[in-house]
Amino acid sequence: SVWTSAAMINLYERIYLAIMQIPAGNVSSYGDIATIGGNGCDARIVGDALADLSAKRALLLPWQRVVNREGAISTRGLQQRDVLEAEGVAFDTQGRVVMQRHRWKGPHADWAEAHGFQMLPNREDAEQLSLF
């Protein structure tokens, strides 16, 4: 219906807003952006939102900073890697972003709270816990 379409536009806008927080030199994954968006966001929806970008809108949004969880680029023939390298992002020999170094840790707590977004769970703690 008309209303679900309007809701989707808002969801896409939330996704775009989250993506705009990714600093140059970092990348985020579709899943991480979905986690930050919270409330109905899903990794596939993030992909949908980016696939929907007009050429004009794409110039205003750092869409290139979204890669999959392995650091691999999902677009084809769009020079995404070149742009990321120009931003200082390193790739491994398999053509994937070195996620340990460049994966964005998520928005700051105050920004997330102020705009109704979620924090990214702390991965260091998760790794520590898994040791025991």
Add this chain to the structure above:
DNA sequence: GAATTGACGGGGC
């Protein structure tokens, strides 16, 4: 409505 398709991801093995 049902089935299929995606710029996806987690968990198990």
Add this chain to the structure above:
DNA sequence: AGCCCCGCCAATT
């Protein structure tokens, strides 16, 4: 590392 299976959800056919 890989592979497989399954969940997810909007859009399309």
